[in-house]
Amino acid sequence: MQNAVQDSAILLQETEDSGVLRLTLNDAKRRNALSEAMMAALSAALDAAGSNPAVRVVVLAAKGPAFCAGHDLKEMTAARAHTDRGRAYFTTVLASCSALMQAIVHCPKPVIAEVTGIATAAGCQLVASCDLAIAADTAQFSTPGVHIGLFCSTPMVALSRNVADKHAMEMLLTGEMTSAARAAEIGLINRAVAADDLRDATMTLARKIALKSSMTLATGKRAYYAQRELGLSDAYAYASAVMVDNMLTLDAEEGIGAFIEKRAPKWQDV
Numbered sequence: 688m689q690n691a692v693q694d695s696a697i698l699l700q701e702t703e704d705s706g707v708l709r710l711t712l713n714d715a716k717r718r719n720a721l722s723e724a725m726m727a728a729l730s731a732a733l734d735a736a737g738s739n740p741a742v743r744v745v746v747l748a749a750k751g752p753a754f755c756a757g758h759d760l761k762e763m764t765a766a767r768a769h770t771d772r773g774r775a776y777f778t779t780v781l782a783s784c785s786a787l788m789q790a791i792v793h794c795p796k797p798v799i800a801e802v803t804g805i806a807t808a809a810g811c812q813l814v815a816s817c818d819l820a821i822a823a824d825t826a827q828f829s830t831p832g833v834h835i836g837l838f839c840s841t842p843m844v845a846l847s848r849n850v851a852d853k854h855a856m857e858m859l860l861t862g863e864m865t866s867a868a869r870a871a872e873i874g875l876i877n878r879a880v881a882a883d884d885l886r887d888a889t890m891t892l893a894r895k896i897a898l899k900s901s902m903t904l905a906t907g908k909r910a911y912y913a914q915r916e917l918g919l920s921d922a923y924a925y926a927s928a929v930m931v932d933n934m935l936t937l938d939a940e941e942g943i944g945a946f947i948e949k950r951a952p953k954w955q956d957v
Contacts, residue, residue: 698728699750706743706901707893708736708796715751721809722759726783730790737794740956743897743904745794746889747817748801754826757808757842758784781841784809788816788845792912795905797896801889802826802876805864808839815845815875818908821889822867823882828875831862848915850874900938900954 699711710732712719719725736742749755763780766773791798791813800814802822807829814820814828830839830846839846839859847855854873858865867879880888896904910929914922933939937957945952 696728697724698732700732702742703890703894705894706741706897707746707890708739708742708744709746709748710736712747712749712755715753717759718753718756718805719749719751719810720756720759721784721787721813722762723780723783725759726787730783730787733787733790733794733798736796740901742796743901744893745796745798746801746893747798747813748886748889749803751804753804753810754800754802754806755810755813756805757810757812784812785841785844788812788841791816791818793909795908796901797893797904797908799889799893800876801885802867803882803885805829807831808842811858811875812839812842812845815842815849819892820876821885821892822870822876822879823885824867824879825882826867826870826879827864828858828867828870829862829864830858833860833862846875900942900952901956902936902938902954903933903942906933906936 697712697714699709699713701709701711703709710729712725712729714720714722714725733745736745758780763773763777766776769776797819798817800817800820800822802814802820803826804823805827806814808831811828811830814822830842832839832842843855843859846858849855850858850873865873865875867876870876871879878888906929910926914926917925937955938952941954942952
């Protein structure tokens with residue numbers, strides 16, 4: 688394994704030979720809050736990963752007792768001193784956060800959240816925006832804005848696309864903590880595992896996915912998020928067109944041939 692940045696960095700990067708890139712939030716003093724610096728670092732890393740053929744899967748992890756405590760409220764509160772009471776700053780920060788969450792969805796590489804500790808507000812949004820999520824059984828999730836007079840409206844977007852309406856509304860309206868076991872039940876995460884097994888469980892999943900054709904993974908991820916926004920007939924028309932194009936790719940030809948010939952495929956990622 689190669690460590691790509693120094694331990695003093697706000698975001699650590701490690702790339703395995705398997706093609707799994709680990710991005711680790713490294714601002715434990717601020718509970719890995721989505722500060723301006725953290726969002727910028729994450730956005731840059733995801734953009735680089737998306738165009739790097741050596742990266743096949745991205746794992747998003749964190750150091751410290753919190754996975755991510757959401758926005759940096761001290762940064763946001765300081766902006767109230769501006770003549771507009773912070774409106775321009777709040778608009779910019781929330782736009783940056785929304786762009787980051789969409790960058791995860793639009794990244795052609797699968798993104799897996801590896802969650803320890805708490806994931807609250809925009810931190811919960813971060814988990815919900817990832818394609819997959821594995822959490823320690825001690826992890827907790829919440830959208831606690833109602834406690835401080837600030838409804839978690841932007842976290843709501845990702846949350847409502849992961850869990851059923853009544854479960855999402857219960858989290859949003861009460862602001863209470865949701866256990867990892869409950870988060871798995873309602874679909875916010877894939878599963879909860881013992882804390883000591885978390886990294887192994889996440890990396891086992893990541894390495895399994897990394898064995899697939901990266902072209903196929905990118906095609907499928909893009910199609911999944913596109914079709915779910917469409918009506919049923921439009922979704923089938925879109926997905927059928929995608930599958931026709933996919934069938935004509937070299938990797939699909941190789942994969943089907945390998946299956947028929949009972950051998951392992953040799954991906955060209957095209």
